[in-house]
Amino acid sequence: MNSDDISFAPFEIKDCALIAIATGQRAQNLRELSTILNSISTDSIYYHFWGGLLRPRFDDPEFHNDFAGWVAHALHDKVLAERLAVIDPVDFEDLDALRQELIEVLEERQDELDYPIWAPSGNQFEFIRSQTVVFSTNHTVNQPMEFVEIIPQMSVGTIFFHFIDAKRRNPNSIDDFQNWLLNFGEEYEKLRQGINEIDAYFSTLVNLRNELAKLFEKFFRKAKA
């Protein structure tokens, strides 16, 4: 296929903003945490794994999901914190499977402990969910090469929407960049592979943007040569 002559829709660059909502559900020990996890909406699980990327949080957190962070800082159970921290949401088919894994790890730890550990008052785990507003930036991309210039200028909201959120939204569970490149057939196979290898979970949105920008830049520099 000649990529100069595209017959499919251009890549519409969107942006998003997120707002947090209290669910009113609070846990003070592991038993309460697993009980609430059993019934809390998947939106809340999503928020506690991925929402940190778009809300006030330090860019270099010790733990990449809120459950591990709370267990370490409020319950001071480093063993469980490490087990929770290593859970990578990308490994799971959907959020319900991720929920089951969390409950499994929590229950295993409760079996090991002789007595329940309580978080101090005022330091409970607060279950939060979020609402996301997706809006147009009024920019479109017609040719993959245009991304070389555009990606470094993308907002972190745009990176979140097209890279993180897309995996949950798209039926094939891959990001919007790869999905759009699929339209061009084999021509950008290597570029797609590179995008696919980016480990989004242990990164920040700024780092993700840099990684994507580098990949596109390198690919098209080579293609030119």
Next chain:
Amino acid sequence: MNEINGNLLDKYAAVTGQDVIEHLRQLAQPLNGLRVVHVNSTRIGGGVAEILHKMVPLMQELGIQTSWEVITGEQVFYQCTKGFHNAMQGNHVNIPESQLRAYEETNAKTAETLRPVLEEADVVFIHDPQPAALIRHFPERKGKWVWRCHIDVSKPFRPVWKYLRNFVSGYDASIFSLSSFAQQLPHSVYLIAPSIDPLHDKNVDLEKSEIREVYNRFNIRPREPMILQVSRYDRFKDPIGVIQAYKLAKKFVPTLQLVLAGGGASDDPEGEAVLNEVRLAAEDDPDVHILLLPSDAHRTINALQRVSDIVLQKSVREGFGLTVTEAMWKNKPVIGGDTGGIRIQVINHHTGFLVNTPEGAALRIRYLLHNSDKLAEMGDKAKEFVRQNFLITRHLREYLTLIYALLYNSTDRILLD
């Protein structure tokens, strides 16, 4: 107001980066022409008025027809709302029936005065308890009403909260500053952290001469290390613990100076007592400077934060702790109490240290003063963390997002075309 502040967004772009402002413009575009009204109880003084002084013109500049109204009343109304404020922070306050009547009557009168503007509004933000009862007088309202609570209500005095909840329950949504403050209500409870205004006198860059002037004014030696805590003289802020930490650290850093900067306490018997305890604990140490500054000494506080090496906020109970945010904005690592909103700002070993005792604070003071590279690195990280998360532009973005959430009855995702 729009004309006066025609380039307000550009001024913020110089601080936050153009991408942040562009993001706001795109987000606000579909809201062009929307009518938004903010109602609070004062235009002068206090954190809410400070935020609204910038939030309102910023929203206007984004094309949203935004106005700001104020509820005013007789002295008994303010006595009542001061009681509400204290009770919501956990003090056991019995509010007499006569004050509650004055509160409801003042809201009823204000409702009539503001009826045209509030009935026409698409979105109404009611700030804090003072105007909360207005909603009772608009049973046929067309717009969405949201109650914004700026107070630490993690442990409210229940009888007073029960009274106020009768009004708050009628809103379409409410906003609290931290998840630990959020109360159970029959509508969506949003979480929006407070913010600082980088262009306010408290935070704006100062000329070197203005910064240096505080050395002379307060007899601070410029070349010797100095630590600072800015807060009113209140036991929850633990000023005695700060002096203990200073004394422990001074054994190892003999030239260390401490500045405690707080407001006057003449109308507050508890504050007066704490101030006396602080003076006693300082034992006439000439290197401990206990300052009583007027409430509008913003530039002085700003300069003090800039000349200090480390800022402390050793609170044992804290709301959000905007003094922490302000210090971090001036590239200062903060040694803070492990409580409230300090926890989400002070990231151990990155933007400062969380401590639980004077001993812990003293250890961290010594560590930072002996590791100047680390001190500078943490200060830079602290400023960047505030830039990304706690400036008024982020606050504005969340208000815009909330407006969409109110206008669209969607659960988790709102797609704008």
